[in-house]
Amino acid sequence: MRILALEVAKARPDTVIIASPHSLRLFRRIGIITAENSSGTLATLPNRSVKLKAKCDVVFAKRLLRVAEMRGLPVVGANYGTSEGKGSDMPMDWGTLIPLWFILKETGLKAKVVIVTPSREIALGQNVLFGQTVARLARRTPGTQVFVASADQAHTHSKTGPYGFSRDASKYDGTVVRAIRENRLRDVIRLGPRMVERAKPDSLWQIAMLVGAMGTVGMRSELLSYEVPTYYGMICATFARMQN
Numbered sequence: 001m002r003i004l005a006l007e008v009a010k011a012r013p014d015t016v017i018i019a020s021p022h023s024l025r026l027f028r029r030i031g032i033i034t035a036e037n038s039s040g041t042l043a044t045l046p047n048r049s050v051k052l053k054a055k056c057d058v059v060f061a062k063r064l065l066r067v068a069e070m071r072g073l074p075v076v077g078a079n080y081g082t083s084e085g086k087g088s089d090m091p092m093d094w095g096t097l098i099p100l101w102f103i104l105k106e107t108g109l110k111a112k113v114v115i116v117t118p119s120r121e122i123a124l125g126q127n128v129l130f131g132q133t134v135a136r137l138a139r140r141t142p143g144t145q146v147f148v149a150s151a152d153q154a155h156t157h158s159k160t161g162p163y164g165f166s167r168d169a170s171k172y173d174g175t176v177v178r179a180i181r182e183n184r185l186r187d188v189i190r191l192g193p194r195m196v197e198r199a200k201p202d203s204l205w206q207i208a209m210l211v212g213a214m215g216t217v218g219m220r221s222e223l224l225s226y227e228v229p230t231y232y233g234m235i236c237a238t239f240a241r242m243q244n
Contacts, residue, residue, distance in 0.1 A: 003224055004236050005102035009109045014143035015057045016103060017114040017134060019206040020095035020150045024078055024117050030130050031117035032065045033090050034058060034077040038115060040092025052097050052105060056090070057112035060141060064114065068133050074122055075130070090115065095150045095202075103148070111146075118205035124189055127205050131212025139217065149210040151203035153233035161231025163200050172199035173226070173233040176207070180223045180237045186211050203235075210239065218242045 008016070024031045039053035061077070068075040081087040092100075096115055103109060116134075118127050131147075138145040153176060154169035155161065172195060179187045188207050196204055213219075224236040 001099070001102045001236055002106065004238055005107050007238050007240070008103050008146050008148075009107040011144055011146060013109075013111050013146040015060055015114060015141075015145045016100065016111050016148060017060075017116065017138075017145060018096055018099060018148040018150055019116045019118055019209050020093055021118065021202040021206065022093040022095035023090075023115055026076060026078075026117060026119065028119055028121045029074050029076045030068070030119050030122075030127070031078050032061050032068070032075055033079075033115040033117075034061045034065065035079045035081070035090040036084055036088040037086065038090040038092045038096065038113065040094075040097045042094055042097050050097075050101060050105075052092060052101055054092070054100060054104060054113045057114050060112075060137070060145075061114045063141075064116075064134065064137055067137055068130060071129065071133055073126060073130055073133065074119065099148050099150045116209075118209060120205055124205070124208050127208035128189065128212040128215075131209035131214075132216050133212075134209065135213040135216035147210065147213050147239075149203070149206035151201070151206045153203050153235055154199035154201045155232040156198065156200050157228050157233060158231035163231065166198040166200075168195045168198040169200075169233070171195060172201055173228070173235075176203065176235060177223060177226050180221045180235070183221045185214060185221060185239075202232075214239065 156166040156169040159165040219239040
């Protein structure tokens, strides 16, 4: 994560767009956070925690909402607290806080954020189209933007885990690892729904968004790490824009 964060910091982005599976879970809707701020706390060890607060790129978020609506995508904007000002502060989930802790806090990067939430109830292709929309808007927006697909992989690696064991966990993760190494991320969204259900990943829908972005802006993937520290798999990878 530190290597990944340093690569992001080198790009000096003005905005970090992050897709998290653990923020608002909106039924049949892709969420776009339009709050001015996002903040959260995460317990790390007994009697220890980390805190993070970020400014949100409200202008980009509202433009993204408008453009996605025009494309007929099932999106909804979401604020929290007050309509504006300090009280407009979306609680930051762990799928958002952990990557941003490394990217913003540890590197000292001064970038605004846009938080989006995929939907698992809509056709996977609509998440792909949303990723295309993000990339197209970014290309028309001054400055530099980075997209982060935050998620753990399969959650059925261990019999003692909360979701039990399935051989499809290693199959799913293996497909993702190969797809990253071979720069063929689209292979992941072609996996059958029964395998996905048994593997129970959190990543498929954010990967779909990333596939859409990669189809719009040519990128080269690089696997940094893959491990199964507990009942779920974890991957760190970079997707860097290829030079024209």
